[in-house]
Amino acid sequence: MITLASKKNCTGCMNCMNSCNTGAVSMTKDSLDNLYPQINSSKCIECGSCVRACPELSQANLNSPIKCYAAYSTDNNIRWFSASGGGISSVYKLCLLKGYPFTGVQFDIDTMTANHHIGFGEEDIEKFRNSKYTYSFMNSICMDILEQTKKQIICFVGLPCQVAALKRFAATHHIDNNRLFFVDLICHGVPSHEYLKEHIKKTVHAKSIEAITFRDSDYMTSKFVLSVKHDGGKKYSKFVESDDNYQIGYHNATIYRPNCYQCQYAKAERVGDITFGDFSGFGKIAPFEGNVQNEKSQGISCIIVNTQRGQEWVNEMIDNNLLKCFERPLDEALRYEQQLNRPSLKSEYRAGFEQLYPKNGFTATCNKIFKKEKIIRPVKHVIKRCAKFVLRRK
Ligand SMILES: Cc1cc2nc3c(=O)[nH]c(=O)nc-3n(C[C@H](O)[C@H](O)[C@H](O)COP(=O)(O)OP(=O)(O)OC[C@H]3O[C@@H](n4cnc5c(N)ncnc54)[C@H](O)[C@@H]3O)c2cc1C
Numbered sequence: 001m002i003t004l005a006s007k008k009n010c011t012g013c014m015n016c017m018n019s020c021n022t023g024a025v026s027m028t029k030d031s032l033d034n035l036y037p038q039i040n041s042s043k044c045i046e047c048g049s050c051v052r053a054c055p056e057l058s059q060a061n062l063n064s065p066i067k068c069y070a071a072y073s074t075d076n077n078i079r080w081f082s083a084s085g086g087g088i089s090s091v092y093k094l095c096l097l098k099g100y101p102f103t104g105v106q107f108d109i110d111t112m113t114a115n116h117h118i119g120f121g122e123e124d125i126e127k128f129r130n131s132k133y134t135y136s137f138m139n140s141i142c143m144d145i146l147e148q149t150k151k152q153i154i155c156f157v158g159l160p161c162q163v164a165a166l167k168r169f170a171a172t173h174h175i176d177n178n179r180l181f182f183v184d185l186i187c188h189g190v191p192s193h194e195y196l197k198e199h200i201k202k203t204v205h206a207k208s209i210e211a212i213t214f215r216d217s218d219y220m221t222s223k224f225v226l227s228v229k230h231d232g233g234k235k236y237s238k239f240v241e242s243d244d245n246y247q248i249g250y251h252n253a254t255i256y257r258p259n260c261y262q263c264q265y266a267k268a269e270r271v272g273d274i275t276f277g278d279f280s281g282f283g284k285i286a287p288f289e290g291n292v293q294n295e296k297s298q299g300i301s302c303i304i305v306n307t308q309r310g311q312e313w314v315n316e317m318i319d320n321n322l323l324k325c326f327e328r329p330l331d332e333a334l335r336y337e338q339q340l341n342r343p344s345l346k347s348e349y350r351a352g353f354e355q356l357y358p359k360n361g362f363t364a365t366c367n368k369i370f371k372k373e374k375i376i377r378p379v380k381h382v383i384k385r386c387a388k389f390v391l392r393r394k
Contacts, residue, residue, distance in 0.1 A: 002039055002046055005056035010036055011259050013165035014138050016050035019172060025050055031358035033194035034135075034257050055161070055168040056259075062269035063306035068333045069314065069325040070282050070295070071303045081217045083131040084278045085301035088157060090322040091183055091274075092125045094313065095155050097320060100181075101148055102155040104128025105136045109209050112197040116141040116158065118148065128157075133214045133250055135190040135257065138162060142169040149179035157183040159190070160265030163272050181313065184270055186277030186302070186337055187263070188344045189256030191249065198362040199246045206230030224251065241381035243374040245366035252373070253344040254353050263343040268334050273310035277302045281336025285329045302333050349373070 004016055012035045017025040024043035027035045037050070051057060072085030079086040088104075095102040105114050106127045114136040119128060136159070145166065148154045156166050163184045170180060200209065209230050216225035216237060224240035226247055238244035240251055249255035265271055279302035283292035303325070305311045317323035334340050352369040360368070 002044060002048070002051060004037055004039075004050060005054050007036060007258060008262060009056040009259050011056065011161040011165065012036065012135065012138075012257065013055060013162060015053040015055060015142065015165050015169050018140065018143055019049045019053035019169070021047065021049060029192075029194070032258075032354065033192040033357075035192075049172070053168055053172045055164040056264075058168060058171075059264070060164040060167045060271050062265075062267075062271055063273075064269055065275075065304045065306055065330055065334070066308075066311065067305040068328050068330045069303040069305070070279055070288075070328050071301050071323050071325045072295070072299055074321055074324055076298075078129070079299045082129055082299060082301075083215050084276070085299045086129075087276055087301035087303055087323060088183070089125050089129060090317045091155060091157065091313070092119065092128065093322050094317050094320065096122070096125075098153075100153045100155055102157065103141060103145065104157055105132055107132050107212055109211070112200065112209075112212075113137055113193045115139060116162075118144055118154070131185075131214055132212075133190070134196050135193050136162075137193075138165065142166055142173075145180070146170075146173055146175055149175050153179050153181060155181040155183065157276075158185070159187045160184040160271045161187075161259070161263065164265065167271065181309065182272040184265070184272030184275050186275060186339050187260075187266075188339050189250075189253060189260035189263075191255040192257065195249070195255055195362045196246060200228055202363045203244070204228050204230055204236045206234075206236075208232075241377055243370075243377070245363060245370060248370050248373055248377065249349075249353070249366055252347045252349070254347045254349045254369070256344060261343055261346050263339075266339045266341070266343040268340050270304060270306045273305075273307045274313065275302075275304040275306060277304075277333070277337060277339075279333065279337075281332040282328065283332075284336060285332045288326065288328075302337065304330070304333055 016037045022043045022045055024040045025037050028038045071087045073079045073090050078089045092102050102119050103116055104119055106117050107114050114132040114134050116138050145154055163182045211229040213227050216227040219225045225237055227237040229235050238247055240247050279300045282300055305314055318325055349369045356365040
């Protein structure tokens with residue numbers, strides 16, 4: 001009898017499905033619309049390939065952080081249009097210089113899903129740019145990477161659980177780890193793709209969707225603004241502080257996959273050679289010669305170097321003028337970035353969400369559970385802004 005990771009731990013990486021030689025494993029949605037593997041017993045020969053490929057059943061080696069930088073792309077345009085400082089684009093550009101392919105996540109408007117792909121050129125860098133705050137499908141990316149490693153090194157960028165999945169896939173498919181360079185992103189959780197799909201369908205009422213962004217640079221790059229461009233230039237935009245169901249559910253940790261609430265990678269030790277994230281603690285421990293607020297508003301990435309190889313790549317990005325870096329105390333990242341210490345905590349609304357979603361769907365459920373939140377949030381925001389204004393005048 002084959003036993004895969006429990007629903008509490010499964011990250012939906014699809015390694016089990018992709019490692020099965022008899023096609024016995026498929027991914028199916030549960031009542032909360034998260035994807036989990038299902039084994040067809042009539043096809044299963046109990047060879048155990050799926051179990052061996054599961055990253056949650058065999059823990060990945062983690063690296064202790066060595067150094068921390070505040071960093072941004074030397075290309076102002078990239079810096080502005082990226083989620084934080086555009087440092088990931090610098091990694092991709094270094095790959096181009098080295099002649100290596102790289103991976104990233106692209107949003108597919110037709111299916112309203114985020115999917116991992118291999119990139120080979122400048123045009124792919126643009127498609128991968130910016131964070132898509134939703135579950136991303138790994139699909140066949142590990143197998144595609146396996147093919148690439150036969151020819152050259154490839155750089156994988158993904159969430160920590162996805163890096164762990166690739167590492168496990170590499171171990172079970174005899175891929176030489178030296179052929180892989182791993183970049184992990186600090187992550188606070190991913191919701192099912194179905195939530196975003198329903199949310200946009202029911203709130204935007206668009207005939208055609210042209211683009212979706214979760215951090216709209218038209219407002220300010222560090223602002224979490226969910227924007228949907230639709231119907232020939234119209235735009236639906238909702239700030240993180242607004243009454244938008246997706247923004248509320250995502251940012252208050254109500255709607256993530258169950259495994260995100262016990263994520264084993266939400267800690268200081270990292271699965272990647274380098275880690276990228278936002279830098280909320282920038283300037284909080286050691287003085288910075290420039291203007292912290294100014295740099296933050298233009299976009300700052302936090303880079304944590306976890307291996308010697310990671311340090312070499314950062315040095316190469318600096319030497320090739322792709323990245324501007326300022327070394328910072330490690331504690332500025334570790335102390336202030338919650339997901340470097342522990343997984344996201346379930347919000348007070350989570351139990352209601354789990355209970356109501358299967359029958360009511362995303363919009364009706366959120367309208368019910370977030371009634372109070374929709375009043376409190378904007379008020380809290382105004383108070384916070386007023387307090388900041390007063391403090392600044394003092
Ligand atoms: C789901 C998610 C949650 C995050 N949570 C946090 C957090 O709590 N704290 C924090 O400090 N930082 C978090 N980040 C990281 C942050 O949003 C930026 O991605 C990071 O700072 C790098 O920004 P950048 O400007 O260098 O790159 P950008 O150009 O903005 O690049 C974004 C990179 O993320 C990849 N990516 C985008 N969406 C996904 C996805 N759904 N799944 C996997 N990879 C994806 C892209 O392929 C690209 O490589 C999160 C990112 C994601 C995707």
